[in-house]
Amino acid sequence: MARPPSVDQLARSLADSGLPHPLRVEVARQAIADGEVERAGELARERARRLLVPVINATGVLLHTNLGRASIAHHQDASFLNLELDLSTGKRGSRQAAVGELAATAVGAEAAIVVNNCAGAVLLALAALPGDRAVAVSRGELVEIGGGFRVPDVMAQSGARLVEVGTTNRTRLADFQRAIDTQGVGLALHVHQSNYRIVGFTEAVSIRELATLDVPVLADIGSGLLDAACPWLEGPPPSWLAGEPAAKQSLVDGADLIMFSGDKLMGGPQCGILAGSRALIDACASHPLARALRPGGLVLAALQNTLGHYLRREGSEIPFWRQATETTDSLRQRAERVADAVGDRTQVIETKSVPGGGTLPGVEIPSVGISVMGDLSDELRALDRPIIARLDQARTILDLRTVDPADDDLLVTGLAST
Numbered sequence: 001m002a003r004p005p006s007v008d009q010l011a012r013s014l015a016d017s018g019l020p021h022p023l024r025v026e027v028a029r030q031a032i033a034d035g036e037v038e039r040a041g042e043l044a045r046e047r048a049r050r051l052l053v054p055v056i057n058a059t060g061v062l063l064h065t066n067l068g069r070a071s072i073a074h075h076q077d078a079s080f081l082n083l084e085l086d087l088s089t090g091k092r093g094s095r096q097a098a099v100g101e102l103a104a105t106a107v108g109a110e111a112a113i114v115v116n117n118c119a120g121a122v123l124l125a126l127a128a129l130p131g132d133r134a135v136a137v138s139r140g141e142l143v144e145i146g147g148g149f150r151v152p153d154v155m156a157q158s159g160a161r162l163v164e165v166g167t168t169n170r171t172r173l174a175d176f177q178r179a180i181d182t183q184g185v186g187l188a189l190h191v192h193q194s195n196y197r198i199v200g201f202t203e204a205v206s207i208r209e210l211a212t213l214d215v216p217v218l219a220d221i222g223s224g225l226l227d228a229a230c231p232w233l234e235g236p237p238p239s240w241l242a243g244e245p246a247a248k249q250s251l252v253d254g255a256d257l258i259m260f261s262g263d264k265l266m267g268g269p270q271c272g273i274l275a276g277s278r279a280l281i282d283a284c285a286s287h288p289l290a291r292a293l294r295p296g297g298l299v300l301a302a303l304q305n306t307l308g309h310y311l312r313r314e315g316s317e318i319p320f321w322r323q324a325t326e327t328t329d330s331l332r333q334r335a336e337r338v339a340d341a342v343g344d345r346t347q348v349i350e351t352k353s354v355p356g357g358g359t360l361p362g363v364e365i366p367s368v369g370i371s372v373m374g375d376l377s378d379e380l381r382a383l384d385r386p387i388i389a390r391l392d393q394a395r396t397i398l399d400l401r402t403v404d405p406a407d408d409d410l411l412v413t414g415l416a417s418t
């Protein structure tokens with residue numbers, strides 16, 4: 001029997017995998033220990049597939065949590081940035097200033113700051129604002145968003161004292177008033193029911209009503225629709241957005257501070273934005289947690305890019321909006337081209353896309369896709385540029401709405417290879 005190769009020899013032979021040498025050494029050592037030397041190449045390829053790679057989202061879920069929510073366009077050459085330098089004075093500046101001003105302008109707020117995500121924004125606001133006073137929240141809004149974000153838990157971590165008001169299905173303004181009068185409540189928090197709805201015998205208190213109270217109103221609007229009028233789109237707002245709370249309108253309705261995600265309906269990088277009155281934003285910005293939650297220059301530059309498109313009304317430059325509003329005619333043409341190129345096995349079908357990302361539950365957006373008999377999902381995922389498809393009974397469905405048209409040819413070669 002031949003002697004097994006040395007770890008070093010085997011690791012060197014795995015150079016094709018593209019893995020850095022220390023990882024090839026780990027794979028080689030494991031393969032030798034398991035007596036699977038002949039499978040070392042395959043193991044190295046598997047290991048390489050755990051690294052981040054661009055994938056084609058053919059699921060029809062516009063904000064797919066497993067695929068990084070919003071698809072964002074951002075390229076940056078290696079370079080220093082004036083991240084904390086004021087170029088006009090030469091003095092130290094704030095990393096928040098420029099992008100914060102863009103965000104504030106986009107939603108009509110006095111001021112804004114950016115943190116790592118909306119969960120962080122809520123944590124910071126609750127830590128920075130209540131002092132020793134309690135925060136009132138409707139029992140119908142003590143929500144859990146995906147990934148373990150539970151409003152009561154975040155409040156507990158922030159040190160704020162939670163006062164639950166109303167009932168699960170019905171809360172009235174008088175419930176908040178009573179909590180202010182009798183339980184030391186100094187702040188009202190409104191939380192958007194992002195991923196669920198309560199229907200039937202219900203009553204909820206709007207931001208506008210909360211604003212008539214004598215305490216500041218915070219609103220966690222979650223999904224980050226900047227303006228219900230969608231002035232960045234050429235046409236009117238899509239009908240499926242109806243009823244979704246928007247940042248600008250929440251402030252007009254009287255919220256003193258709003259919090260939202262950057263990578264849901266805003267279609268930007270992962271971040272959380274706080275916007276509202278300058279006094280409240282300053283209180284958040286000067287809290288020690290703001291330092292722990294601050295985003296890096298890459299995220300701020302990508303966000304600046306996205307906000308720039310909003311302010312220039314270039315919705316078609318924002319992948320989320322471009323994909324969400326592409327017409328079914330255009331999708332059908334693309335699907336027919338792909339199906340023709342692949343051949344008889346494929347069929348063009350009507351599908352339903354969804355916004356995803358824990359937003360707009362129940363909303364479906366008509367779409368067009370390609371259907372192929374059989375379950376091809378493993379094979380498509382194994383491609384160099386993995387294609388993530390949807391399964392419907394015994395068929396594999398590729399929804400064109402979430403696929404960049406520039407990737408249509410990759411769908412053709414990908415499907416043809418299966």
Ligand SMILES: *Cc1c(COP(=O)(O)O)cnc(C)c1O
Pocket residue numbers: 117118119120145149191192193194195220221222223260261262271272358
């Ligand atoms: C999604 C969501 C969050 C969490 O946002 P992340 O940016 O994922 O941290 C918080 N609150 C509401 C209402 C949400 O919809």
